[in-house]
Amino acid sequence: MTTTQRESTPVTADTFDVVNPGTGAVVGSYPIHTSGDIAELLDQAREAQVWWAAQGFGGRQRIMTRWVRWLAAHAEEIYALGNSETARPIGDVQMEFIAGLEDIRWTAANAERVLRRRKVAPGIAFTNFAADVVHEPLGVVGIITPWNVPIYTVLSGAACALAAGNTVIVKPSELSAGAGAFVIDGFHKANPDAPAGVLSYVHGLGETGAALCKSGVDKLAFTGSVPTGRRVMAACAENLTPVVLELGGKDATIIAEDADLEAASTAVVWGAFFNGGQACVGVERVYVVRAVRDEFLELVRTKAEKVTAGLDDGVSYGPMITPGQVEIVRRHIDAAVAGGATALVGGPESVKPPFVHPVVLVDVPEDNPAVCEETFGxxxxxxxxxxVDDAIRQANSTSFGLGASVFSRKRGAEIAGRMRAGGVTVNAVLSFVGMPSVPFGGVGDSGFGRFHGDAGLREFTYAKSTVRKKFSMGPNVQEFPRTAEHYDVIRKTIRMRYERKFRG
Structure with a gap:
């Protein structure tokens, strides 16, 4: 926390430890903040929001740019902290960090274009009026972030809300609390004159997250599991607090008969095992057209067998972050094998806590938990x-709808257009997540609302319309008593503007 935040937020409860999941070493201890602490921060954030909104788009861009520069100057410290809290390779931390920096840069640079006041047509019935629409900040936004990409989700969520003129309170995951706190502290270190309440954070476990949901923030953005997302939504409903929910997925990839199989197999292996599979947009299901099945499987097998898990330099990915997630992965592998699936690479023996080595399962029944439920490993x-038609049908037969991908030399756009997902990548995987100009979010059990892009900026605002009467025009239909002339004008308008176009 900033010095100001430390002084204004007393520790009134116990502490919790952040533990390196690969070594078991304690890497940090943090206070558990209470609803009273959150209330103090909320008051501080509301006061600061007046100052923040008054900076205008240009002022906010300058302040956020200084934040980006400070973060970039402290990159090595951020890499080390991210690695110590999650035991992921430095390369994985770097990837999420640069994506977060780009989100801050893009939102700050584009907020005015997206949210500024614009004139709109008032319509034929109100030709004597002028009308405009502007997107106003909501006030204070609460953000609850996950443990799998703890730096990126803090930066990405805060970027949209801040650029739109809101102040922000973040609750980083208790499994990676230090990384989130460090990058938020960086905002105030880069901008020491900014009020402390512009960007702040609270630490704690589930109870602290629930308190933030019920605190009276003006919107709550949550990234995490479907069960927790439902609880978040229920808690926010007590105050009619609107929510953004990004709840993970069971992302499918389609391999068409004209796919570049070398490129497709490389991408699938990376998309499935990047970050140990602990990515909401990770590749979990692949549907390959029968004509190229055998060749594709052999390429995947060869590449997947070279993927490594561990703590040494040069490994592909690190440990599973939580023991509970290890057990979910174990259950899915066992269920698939019991259901008649073939383990092309690995199998039940791949689960060696805290690590799970790469597993490729072939011909898993569609009603098996390994196909229906998010594995996140x-x-x-x-x-x-x-x-391809069969592949699309199977890919879409899920309650999730976050991301998807398709590999085809000639039919990529067509196939992508038929897939039910918030984002689809053609001839690559996961790419849309790292593009700040592209909205990110899902449908179905993957949640609703958007981060990133124009839609992500508007997500943290409300549309405000202003209409102004410029001159009187008769007959005035907004007065009593209504006369026959009033009805005649409307009758003629309908006939001239609408009826004549009907060709039934």
Whole structure:
């Protein structure tokens, strides 16, 4: 926390430890903040929001740019902290960090274009009026972030809300609390004259998150699991607090008969095992057209067998972050094998807590938990489709709808257009997540609302319309008594503007 925040937020409860999941070493201890602490921060944030909004788009861009520069100057410290809290390779921390920096830069640079006041047409019935629409900040936004990409989700969520003129209170995951706190502290170190309440954070466990949901913030953005998302939404409903929910997925990849199989196999292996599969947009299901199945499987097998897990330099990914997630992965692998699936790479023996080594499962029944439920681990299911239409049908037969991908030399756009997902990548995987100009979010059990892009900026505002009467025009239909002339004018208008176009 900033010095100001430390002084204004007393520690009134116990502390919790952040533990390196690979070594078991304690890497930090943090206070558990209470609802009273959150209330103090909320008051501080509301006061600061008046100052923040008054800076205007240009002022906010300058302040956020200084933040980006400070973060970049302290990159090595951020890499080390991210690595110590999650035991992920430095390269993975770097990837999420640069994506977060770009989100701050883009939102700050584009907020005015997206949110500024614009004139709109008042319509034929109000030609004597002028009308405009502007997107106003909501006030104070609460953000609850996950443990799998703890730096990126803090920076990305805060970027949209701040650029739109809101102040922000973040609750980083208790499993990676230090990384989130460090980058938020950086905002105030880069801008020491900014009020402390512009960007702040609270630490704690589930109870602290629930308190933030019920605190009276003006919007709550949550990234995490479906069960927790439902609880977040229920808690926010007590105050009619609107929510953004990014709840993970069971992302599918389609391999068409005209796919570049070398590129597709490389991308699938990376998308399935990046970050140990602990990514909401990770590749969990693959549907390969029968005509190219055998060649594709052999390429995947060769590449997946070279993927490594551990703590040494040069490994592909690190440990599972939580023991509970290890057990989910174990259950899915066991269920798939029991259901008749073939383990092309790895199998039940791949689960060696805290690590899970790469697992490729082939021909898993579609009603199996390994296909229906989010695994969130280094396991990918590859099933065969008779043709592209069959692949699309199977890919869409899920309650999730976050991301998807398709590999095809000629039909990529067509296939992508038929897939039910918030974002689809053609001839690559996961790419849309790292593009700040592209909205990110899902449908179905993957949640609703958007981060990133124009939609992400508008997500943290409300649309305010202003209409102004410029001159009187008769007959005035907004007065009593209404006369026959009033009705005649409307009758003629309808006939001239609408009826004549009907060609039934």
């Amino acid at each position: 280094p396991v990918v299911v590859i099933n065969t489709a008779t043709d």
